[in-house]
Amino acid sequence: MVISNKPLRFILAALVACLPLMSFSNTEKDSAHVQTEEAHGAVSEGHHAAEPTDVKSKIKAFVGHHVLDSHDFTFTQDDETGKYYGFPLPVIIWDNGLHIFSSSKFNHGHTAAESKGNYYAINHHDGKIYRTDASGEIIENEKTGHPENVRPLDFSITKTVVSIFAAALLMFFLFSSLAKSYAKNGGIASGVGRIFEPLVVYIRDEIAIPNIGEKHYRKYMSYLLTIFFFILFLNIFGLTPLGINATGNLTITFSLAILTFLITNLTANKNYWGHIFWMPGVPKPMRIILAPIELLGVFIKPFSLMIRLYANIFAGHIVLMSIIGLMFIFKSWIGSSLSFGLSFVLSILEILVAFLQAYIFTMLSALYFGSAVEEHHHEEGAHH
Amino acid sequence: MEIPNIVGAGLIVIGAALGIGRIGGSAMDAIARQPEASGKIQTAMLIAAALIEGIGFAALFAS
Numbered sequence: 390m391v392i393s394n395k396p397l398r399f400i401l402a403a404l405v406a407c408l409p410l411m412s413f414s415n416t417e418k419d420s421a422h423v424q425t426e427e428a429h430g431a432v433s434e435g436h437h438a439a440e441p442t443d444v445k446s447k448i449k450a451f452v453g454h455h456v457l458d459s460h461d462f463t464f465t466q467d468d469e470t471g472k473y474y475g476f477p478l479p480v481i482i483w484d485n486g487l488h489i490f491s492s493s494k495f496n497h498g499h500t501a502a503e504s505k506g507n508y509y510a511i512n513h514h515d516g517k518i519y520r521t522d523a524s525g526e527i528i529e530n531e532k533t534g535h536p537e538n539v540r541p542l543d544f545s546i547t548k549t550v551v552s553i554f555a556a557a558l559l560m561f562f563l564f565s566s567l568a569k570s571y572a573k574n575g576g577i578a579s580g581v582g583r584i585f586e587p588l589v590v591y592i593r594d595e596i597a598i599p600n601i602g603e604k605h606y607r608k609y610m611s612y613l614l615t616i617f618f619f620i621l622f623l624n625i626f627g628l629t630p631l632g633i634n635a636t637g638n639l640t641i642t643f644s645l646a647i648l649t650f651l652i653t654n655l656t657a658n659k660n661y662w663g664h665i666f667w668m669p670g671v672p673k674p675m676r677i678i679l680a681p682i683e684l685l686g687v688f689i690k691p692f693s694l695m696i697r698l699y700a701n702i703f704a705g706h707i708v709l710m711s712i713i714g715l716m717f718i719f720k721s722w723i724g725s726s727l728s729f730g731l732s733f734v735l736s737i738l739e740i741l742v743a744f745l746q747a748y749i750f751t752m753l754s755a756l757y758f759g760s761a762v763e764e765h766h767h768e769e770g771a772h773h
Numbered sequence: 774m775e776i777p778n779i780v781g782a783g784l785i786v787i788g789a790a791l792g793i794g795r796i797g798g799s800a801m802d803a804i805a806r807q808p809e810a811s812g813k814i815q816t817a818m819l820i821a822a823a824l825i826e827g828i829g830f831a832a833l834f835a836s
Contacts (some may be wrong), residue, residue, distance in 0.1 A: 700830030750822040
């Protein structure tokens with residue numbers, strides 16, 4: 390059944406039609422109940438025994454819920470009734486022995502969890518798990534402000550890990566069913582996966598082949614496709630009200646950039662290293678000066694990949710959540726509706742940013758792979 | 774007297790906006806001269822804009 394003869398236009402129309410589904414009506418959160426992890430940059434959590442009721446700290450908690458990682462998957466909380474919608478995630482700790490327990494033992498940070506005789510508590514300032522005594526007290530060093538308790542190795546399944554698994558499973562099932570549909574339908578895709586065929590062909594024809602070349606592009610296609618759709622799906626997950634912020638997390642983007650770095654340098658041929666250390670076509674004294682700079686470039690390029698994706702997504706989320714919070718600060722007709730309009734438009738921009746950042750990451754990775762497998766061009770007039 | 778961080782952030786934004794504005798401008802000129810190449814020009818423009826934004830964001834986070 391042909392849905393549309395102009396698939397790209399149809400895809401764009403479908404995306405715009407789905408925008409009303411991404412509404413952001415969240416109940417205000419009580420910051421004393423919110424679990425947080427890995428505090429970044431501007432967002433700091435204020436957890437007190439007394440429950441803060443003013444709007445600003447509630448908004449801070451709301452923003453924190455969206456951009457910080459957490460040991461339990463919180464959908465929403467009702468302040469008045471204190472009811473909590475969400476589910477706890479397993480905590481896996483290595484502390485001279487494997488401790489596995491549910492994060493519900495932490496009771497949203499109020500109590501210390503007991504496991505095999507050891508007690509663990511979540512530090513409210515940085516959201517990390519420390520080994521404590523039975524009272525769950527975390528002793529802070531007076532001078533540095535850092536906790537003095539021992540920190541076990543934390544391998545927990547946190548919210549971000551769940552989102553990565555979800556994205557991976559989604560990709561696996563979508564693309565395996567798309568691939569199978571080719572066999573069943575004689576070379577033409579059928580089913581929902583048809584949306585991705587033009588994207589895959591685009592990545593092959595506009596990103597992989599122009600940058601890597603006809604001879605070698607097939608080796609890198611699987612990686613390029615994987616990171617494109619992985620980053621795209623994680624970015625789109627981040628736009629939902631579930632509070633998932635995977636690509637706005639420095640460790641995730643670091644891992645992706647490390648993969649690009651390793652693949653570039655481990656599959657590079659002699660010309661790549663030649664262009665870095667002993668570049669042809671450049672007078673010899675210049676080569677000695679340029680070599681350290683080029684070597685630095687080898688590390689800075691993946692570093693910039695990491696920072697670019699992280700900063701774009703993280704900053705976008707912070708700004709979007711803050712403007713949504715602005716709706717509650719302006720308790721007036723005009724202020725709140727303007728904030729709502731602005732946040733709506735900004736979310737549309739965030740969808741564009743989601744696609745763009747996935748595209749840029751993939752394109753730059755393809756560019757680096759291309760430079761790694763480039764054949765030797767004989768320069769005219771250059772003396773080797 | 775210490776210059777506050779926010780002034781640095783403002784300068785970064787000015788720099789990034791100038792850079793991307795120039796790229797956008799020359800992309801418009803190029804598309805006007807040769808509309809058939811608009812796809813390639815758009816792609817190149819987006820890549821250059823993303824690179825500049827990358828520096829801009831990294832610097833913003835450092836400030």
